[in-house]
Amino acid sequence: MQYVTKHIIYLKSYFNIINICMIRNNQLLFYNKNISLNKQEILYIKGDNGSGKTTLLQLIIKILNFYEGLIHWNIPHSRTFFLPSNPYLDFENLLLLPIVYKQDKRLRFLINFITKLFRKNSEELSMGERRIKQLSYLIIYANPIWLLDEPESNLDTKNKLKLQFLIKLHLKNKGMLFVTTHRLILQNYTILL
Numbered sequence: 184m185q186y187v188t189k190h191i192i193y194l195k196s197y198f199n200i201i202n203i204c205m206i207r208n209n210q211l212l213f214y215n216k217n218i219s220l221n222k223q224e225i226l227y228i229k230g231d232n233g234s235g236k237t238t239l240l241q242l243i244i245k246i247l248n249f250y251e252g253l254i255h256w257n258i259p260h261s262r263t264f265f266l267p268s269n270p271y272l273d274f275e276n277l278l279l280l281p282i283v284y285k286q287d288k289r290l291r292f293l294i295n296f297i298t299k300l301f302r303k304n305s306e307e308l309s310m311g312e313r314r315i316k317q318l319s320y321l322i323i324y325a326n327p328i329w330l331l332d333e334p335e336s337n338l339d340t341k342n343k344l345k346l347q348f349l350i351k352l353h354l355k356n357k358g359m360l361f362v363t364t365h366r367l368i369l370q371n372y373t374i375l376l
């Protein structure tokens with residue numbers, strides 16, 4: 184009975200994880216985890232190496248679908264952006280570059296930087312530049328839901344601050360963020376694996 188009441192409360196939110204359990208390689212990664220999230224909120228997924236942070240992100244965006252429990256979205260169909268932790272993964276279709284957020288002049292520095300980056304071949308980019316190139320898709324496509332796997336890795340302090348600014352803007356624009364991290368960027372909700 185108590186179990187049902189809990190479900191009713193959780194389902195009021197845009198996004199809900201209810202009693203989720205995950206076994207991978209015959210190893211229990213997490214057990215009976217519950218969390219809900221709304222627009223303008225961040226969910227930090229924290230845990231030791233190998234604890235299942237990336238796995239949870241993959242479950243949320245349905246790259247993986249073998250789990251127990253419930254992952255429920257209360258929004259019909261929403262565009263998501265998934266940033267993998269691997270800086271070598273690249274995206275195609277760079278022609279979409281001119282479609283950028285126009286509402287904030289402070290983003291121009293980023294757009295200028297990205298334009299320079301896209302003139303270089305992928306093989307010529309440093310690890311940090313690769314990461315910035317991947318992150319640039321956050322402003323090229325205005326997706327309301329971001330899932331970022333270790334987004335700060337390979338970024339210098341200056342670019343970490345830019346990312347922080349971009350995240351604040353995303354939340355102001357009613358976005359949601361799921362992020363795996365070893366360091367909190369902004370205070371919000373945390374799930375510990």
Ligand SMILES: Nc1ncnc2c1ncn2[C@@H]1O[C@H](COP(=O)(O)OP(=O)(O)OP(=O)(O)O)[C@@H](O)[C@H]1O
Binds near residue numbers: 230233
């Ligand atoms: N493709 C895969 N096939 C089978 N098992 C996998 C696969 N990818 C990861 N695993 C296993 O799942 C477990 C969790 O991995 P995951 O990458 O989710 O952890 P993580 O918390 O993100 O780790 P890290 O902090 O080191 O990036 C690990 O034990 C790993 O060996």
